[in-house]
Amino acid sequence: MRSSRTSPRVRLAALLAGAVTVGALVTAGTTTAHAADTPLRDLAAARGKAMGTAVTGSKLTGTYGDIAGAQFNWLTPGNAMKWESVEPTRGSHNWAEADQIVAFAEAHDQDVRGHTLVWHSQNPGWLANGSWTPAQLSTLMNDHIALEVGRYKGRVAAWDVVNEPFNEDGTYRQTLWYNGLGSGYIAQALTAARAADPAAKLYINDYNVEGVNAKSTALYNLVKSLKEQGVPIDGVGLQAHLILGQVPATLQQNIQRFADLGVDVAITELDIRMNLPADSAKLAQQAADYKAVMNACLAVTRCTGVTVWGFTDSDSWIPSTFPGQGAATPYDDNYAPKPAYRAIVEALGGTSTPPTGACTAVYSVTSQWNTGFTGQVKISCAGAALSGWKAGWTFGAGQKLTSVWNANCTQTGATVSCANASYNGTVPDGGSVTFGFNGSWSGSNPVPSVTLG
Incomplete structure (x- = not known):
C-alpha cells in the first residue's frame, strides 16, 4: 500500500478532534490487517496469477485510485463497456468511461478484462425493445462486437464475450439472442470477437457455476462442444458471487474439469456477502471463504487468477440488490482492509502485520x-x-x-x-x-x- 494512504485511526482521530473529550483507547478482540508490504498484484504475479478488481471510472482518483492502481494487475470495467453504456442511442456512442479505465490500466501496467459483449441485461432500450428479424439481430451483434473489440484491439487482454447464457437447471436462458438466433448465437459471438482481435482471450462467463451442478455441467458441455467444432473459446469465467459460509466444496474439482478441456478458468466477479451488520465472527468466516476460493484457483495451473467485484464495500452492488446484506469485499467503506484482505495475502504466500486495533x-x-x-x-x-x-x-x-x-x-x-x-x-x-x-x-x-x- 502506498505510504500516502491515511490510516483509519488517523481519519477517526481527525473526525473526533472537535469533540469535548475522547475516552481511552482499547484493543478489541478482532483486528483487521494493514496492507501487506508486498502489494496483492506482486504476490499474485509471483504465483503466475492475476489479481483483479472491477472498477468505476469516475472514482479512479484519490484513495480509491491509489488502491486500484497499487494492489491489482487486472481491471474490469464494472459497467462502462456494457452495451447500454457505450451505445445508449442507436448509432451514438459514448466511450468516455471505458477509455478512461483502459488508459488508467495502461498507466499502471495493468491488463483489462472487457465486460461484456453479449448479454440479456443492460442492453439499451432501442435494442431490447426493438422488433428484429434474425438477419437484423445477427448483423447488430456482429457490428457491435466488431466495433467495440476493434476499438480496443491490442489494449484489452480478455473479453467476457457471452455473459450468463444458462438457467439454473442448465437450459438456455430465454433472451433476445437465444430467442432470435438460437443457441448458435454463442459460437457466432465468439467467432466475431476472434475476427476483431485475434490476440484477445475469449471467455463465456456465468454465475452459480462455481461448483459441480446442473448449470456448470451445461456450461461444461457447451465448452466441450465448441472446442470440438473449432469455435474460438479460450476460457470460462466463474463469477463467484457467493454467500457467507457457502463456498462450494466442489470448486477446485469444477475448475479442474474445465481446465482438462483445454481452456483457462478465471474467477471473475468474486464477492462474499453477509447479513448486516458485520461482526467479528462473520468477518472471520468471510476471510476463510476468501482463502478457500484463492486456494482452489492456486491449486489448478490453468486457473488464471481471481478478480473481486469491487474491492471496497463503498463500491459494491450488493446492498442495493440484496437489501440487508453487504460487507462483501476485502476493504470496508473507508478503504480499511478487512480480514478477507489478510486472507488473500496469506493465500498468495505473503505476510501482513495486524494493526493495533x-x-x-x-x-x-x-x-x-x-x-x-x-x-x-x-x-x-x-x-x-x-x-x-x-x-x-x-x-x-x-x-x-x-x-x-x-x-x-x-x-x-x-x-x-x-x-x-x-x-x-x-x-x-x-x-x-x-x-x-x-x-x-x-x-x-x-x-x-x-x-x-
Missing part, C-alpha cells in the same frame, strides 16, 4: 439549560470490532442521570456504568453506536473521561 468512546454535551443537560457517548471502532461493550465514567461536579436511551446505565454516587442494549452490542470495524441521556447539574457541568471495556 482500537475503539474509542467520546462523551459530549449536546444541549444544556439552567439545571439540566442532554449528553451522549459515541463508541467507534477502527482496525477493531466489538461484540459487546461497556462504558463508564465518574462525574466531577455532582451531576446525576435522569433518563437514558440506547443503553442500560446505573449510577452509584458519582460513578456511572453503562452497557449495550440487546440490539446494539455489535460495533464492526469502521462502525459506531451512540447512546444518549438526560441529566441534572448545579454550578458546573464538566465533561468526564470515558473508559470503554
Whole structure:
C-alpha cells in the first residue's frame, strides 16, 4: 500500500478532534490487517496469477485510485463497456468511461478484462425493445462486437464475450439472442470477437457455476462442444458471487474439469456477502471463504487468477440488490482492509502485520439549560470490532442521570456504568453506536473521561 494512504485511526482521530473529550483507547478482540508490504498484484504475479478488481471510472482518483492502481494487475470495467453504456442511442456512442479505465490500466501496467459483449441485461432500450428479424439481430451483434473489440484491439487482454447464457437447471436462458438466433448465437459471438482481435482471450462467463451442478455441467458441455467444432473459446469465467459460509466444496474439482478441456478458468466477479451488520465472527468466516476460493484457483495451473467485484464495500452492488446484506469485499467503506484482505495475502504466500486495533468512546454535551443537560457517548471502532461493550465514567461536579436511551446505565454516587442494549452490542470495524441521556447539574457541568471495556 502506498505510504500516502491515511490510516483509519488517523481519519477517526481527525473526525473526533472537535469533540469535548475522547475516552481511552482499547484493543478489541478482532483486528483487521494493514496492507501487506508486498502489494496483492506482486504476490499474485509471483504465483503466475492475476489479481483483479472491477472498477468505476469516475472514482479512479484519490484513495480509491491509489488502491486500484497499487494492489491489482487486472481491471474490469464494472459497467462502462456494457452495451447500454457505450451505445445508449442507436448509432451514438459514448466511450468516455471505458477509455478512461483502459488508459488508467495502461498507466499502471495493468491488463483489462472487457465486460461484456453479449448479454440479456443492460442492453439499451432501442435494442431490447426493438422488433428484429434474425438477419437484423445477427448483423447488430456482429457490428457491435466488431466495433467495440476493434476499438480496443491490442489494449484489452480478455473479453467476457457471452455473459450468463444458462438457467439454473442448465437450459438456455430465454433472451433476445437465444430467442432470435438460437443457441448458435454463442459460437457466432465468439467467432466475431476472434475476427476483431485475434490476440484477445475469449471467455463465456456465468454465475452459480462455481461448483459441480446442473448449470456448470451445461456450461461444461457447451465448452466441450465448441472446442470440438473449432469455435474460438479460450476460457470460462466463474463469477463467484457467493454467500457467507457457502463456498462450494466442489470448486477446485469444477475448475479442474474445465481446465482438462483445454481452456483457462478465471474467477471473475468474486464477492462474499453477509447479513448486516458485520461482526467479528462473520468477518472471520468471510476471510476463510476468501482463502478457500484463492486456494482452489492456486491449486489448478490453468486457473488464471481471481478478480473481486469491487474491492471496497463503498463500491459494491450488493446492498442495493440484496437489501440487508453487504460487507462483501476485502476493504470496508473507508478503504480499511478487512480480514478477507489478510486472507488473500496469506493465500498468495505473503505476510501482513495486524494493526493495533482500537475503539474509542467520546462523551459530549449536546444541549444544556439552567439545571439540566442532554449528553451522549459515541463508541467507534477502527482496525477493531466489538461484540459487546461497556462504558463508564465518574462525574466531577455532582451531576446525576435522569433518563437514558440506547443503553442500560446505573449510577452509584458519582460513578456511572453503562452497557449495550440487546440490539446494539455489535460495533464492526469502521462502525459506531451512540447512546444518549438526560441529566441534572448545579454550578458546573464538566465533561468526564470515558473508559470503554
